[in-house]
Amino acid sequence: MNIPFHVPYIDDDDIAAAVAAIKSGWTTMGPKTLEFEQEFARYVRMPYTVAVSSCTAALHVALKVLDLGAGDEVIVPANTFVATAEVVEYCGATPVFADINKDTHCISVDSICRLLSPKTKALIPVHFAGHPCDMDAIMDIALKDNLYVIEDAAHALPSWYKGTLAGTIGHIGCYSFYATKTLSTGEGGMLVTGNEEWAKRAQKLRLHGMNRDAWKRYDKGGSWQYDVEEMGYKYNMTDIAAAMGLSQLEKVEMLQKKREAIAKRYNEAFAESDALIPYKVKEGVSAWHLYPLKINKEVLSISRDEYIVKLEERGIKTSVHFIPLYRFSYFKRRFGDMTHNFSNCEWVFEREISLPMYPSMTDEQVEYVIENVISIAKKYRR
Secondary structure, eight states: OOBBOOOOOOOOHHHHHHHHHHHTTTSSSHHHHHHHHHHHHHHOOOOOEEEEHHHHHHHHHHHHHHTOTTTTTTEESSOOTTTTHHHHTTOOOOOEEEOOOTTTBBOOOHHHHHHOOOTTTOOOOOGGGGOOEEEEEEEEHHHTOOOHHHHEETTTOOOOEHOOOOOOOOSEEEEEOOSSSSOOBSSEEEEEOOOHHHEEEEHHHTTTOOGGGGGGSTTTTTOOOOOBBBBBBBBBHHHHHHHHHHHHHTHHHHHHHHHHHHHHHHHHHTTTOOEEEEEOSSBOOOOOOEEEEEEGGBBBBSSHHHHHHHHHHBBBBBBBSSOGOOOOOSHHHHHOOOOOGHHHHHHTTTTEEEOOTTTTTOOHHHHHHHHHHHHHHHHOOO
């Protein structure tokens, strides 16, 4: 049996929605994008939403509307996708890497506190795998030190922290609709905020800094005249993606439940082996974007990398989330060798394997993964 790491959940309704958008003759940003923004705002219960081309774009625009730049520091977890830090670099600010918690892989509040300086202007907590960060503590720090909080909720639709949707707790939230996400438009993202001024500026920045209604210039009644009010970016969403987003939004909680059921089965099975460390949600409800199993190196004779090879030999594709940022050559040149500062990141990185996790996985496929993960653990026990 061959088990891919991920298979996107796209049904006939999603396909029909995309085809209808194509047939409408309006394929770039237009009325469907605005409709998607409105429906997404209703779902997340936030007054302002700005659809963009990716979560990376949303994060970049978030930093720009907050006027962060040279001389400013932004604290991010070291264990995240590079986009969380690279957007800080885009703005001329400095990303400061925080360690993580061993169990949740989310940013460590203690590490944040140790890294605060007069230059710190913002925090970007990442809801790893959909597990909500300790947002009460993070917001307390932000309030005390007058900091902005931009939630990287790329993994967290839908996740809930104490009954509140992750991504709607900080000053700005950023979501991803990438191919592997629960709600997928292939590529896409959304910025959400309660601040009207930031939202209006984000709307301009996503489309070259042109005034808000410039996208209508080719529509009936639109004008060829427009103004560029500041330098912006080509970050708009397309109506094809938005049409898929509207269709997928209707079933996003059903898809979350399917992921949650797979995670529950994994946890039940892996709890029986002391060679495996199941991933458990400590607070709130997770979107279960990932299932990050950890191996117990102390009782195994093979490494994490060798374990991955053994799984692939049995037809099971896996991944690793993430290679810590400080291990990349770019950041080594930028900051030097920082490995010794991140004991928890290193501990997790040496042990973590992301297992297949997608809504269309059959019970047979899930059991095949479980059987082989446990079989390898037994075979290579010290």
